[in-house]
Amino acid sequence: MLRCVGIVVPNKMVIPAKTGILIKIILKKMAHEHKLEIFRGLWKFKSNTAKIWGVLAFLTFITIIEVALGIVKPESLMGMFLGMKILNWIFIILTIVKAYYITWDFMHMRDEVKALRRMVVWTAIFLILYLIFILLQEGGYIETVYSSGFVKRDF
Numbered sequence: 001m002l003r004c005v006g007i008v009v010p011n012k013m014v015i016p017a018k019t020g021i022l023i024k025i026i027l028k029k030m031a032h033e034h035k036l037e038i039f040r041g042l043w044k045f046k047s048n049t050a051k052i053w054g055v056l057a058f059l060t061f062i063t064i065i066e067v068a069l070g071i072v073k074p075e076s077l078m079g080m081f082l083g084m085k086i087l088n089w090i091f092i093i094l095t096i097v098k099a100y101y102i103t104w105d106f107m108h109m110r111d112e113v114k115a116l117r118r119m120v121v122w123t124a125i126f127l128i129l130y131l132i133f134i135l136l137q138e139g140g141y142i143e144t145v146y147s148s149g150f151v152k153r154d155f
Contacts, residue, residue, distance in 0.1 A: 055106070059098055062097060062098050069090060069091070083136055083140065084136065092132065099124070103121070
């Protein structure tokens with residue numbers, strides 16, 4: 001084994017100095033520690049395992065809220081807002097929050113480069129908003145067809 005610019009390489013393999021420095025920078029960037037806090041530093045953990053359990057507790061809490069709201073279905077949340085029940089909006093928002101934290105912590109997006117984080121997160125947000133728009137449009141059309149009493153065919 002040879003040592004070339006601080007990097008151990010197999011015999012007969014030569015790495016130019018510039019490439020060796022670039023590899024050292026990349027390896028140093030990849031070997032950094034994961035951040036051990038969530039909620040922008042409001043909840044800190046001593047180890048990565050404790051952080052995983054904390055995030056799991058947070059996601060479980062949100063799921064319990066969703067299940068409880070789905071079972072109880074409070075009458076106060078049955079009002080309409082932007083063409084949909086408020087309860088449905090709460091479910092959509094809580095699902096987006098859960099998807100964000102799964103991506104942010106379990107897929108280690110917080111440790112990635114800012115451009116990659118934005119690419120992944122904004123693409124997902126755009127697609128979710130687009131899906132909501134399409135569901136509302138199609139649901140409105142089907143509701144109009146059924147409420148007007150004119151049905152060409154059964155779906």
